[in-house]
Amino acid sequence: MGKLDDGSPVWIFFEKINGDKEVKCRKCGKTYKYCLNTSVMITHLRSDHPDDLRKAENERKGKNGAKNEKNSRYDNDANSNLIMALSTSNVPFRFVKNEYFKKFCLLLNPDHIVMSPDAIRRNW
Numbered sequence: 001m002g003k004l005d006d007g008s009p010v011w012i013f014f015e016k017i018n019g020d021k022e023v024k025c026r027k028c029g030k031t032y033k034y035c036l037n038t039s040v041m042i043t044h045l046r047s048d049h050p051d052d053l054r055k056a057e058n059e060r061k062g063k064n065g066a067k068n069e070k071n072s073r074y075d076n077d078a079n080s081n082l083i084m085a086l087s088t089s090n091v092p093f094r095f096v097k098n099e100y101f102k103k104f105c106l107l108l109n110p111d112h113i114v115m116s117p118d119a120i121r122r123n124w
């Protein structure tokens with residue numbers, strides 16, 4: 001299986017047959033010659049099973065949403081550890097405003113937003 005195909009939603013609806021030479025629609029049994037791209041299959045799904053295709057695409061989006069949730073859980077863990085680090089080492093909360101500390105965090109994870117001193121006080 002080529003890398004390009006793996007993420008495509010068409011594989012929810014199609015299966016490869018005849019030693020990967022053809023693909024078969026699981027919904028209606030229509031077969032197409034498989035030539036290493038999914039455009040024929042997408043065209044078929046759009047014209048014959050548009051509702052199913054939309055549902056599959058929405059489910060994929062849902063999965064990405066779950067991934068974002070995981071990232072924010074990581075952020076929460078990072079933040080609570082930061083709060084613990086500050087509160088157990090006599091470092092003032094405004095330390096998070098330190099230019100070099102901010103750079104340090106950015107280097108570790110460019111997507112992470114460091115809490116403001118006020119936010120830390122609220123969570124403390």
Ligand SMILES: [Zn+2]
Pocket residue numbers: 025026027028029030044048049
């Ligand atoms: Zn079909």
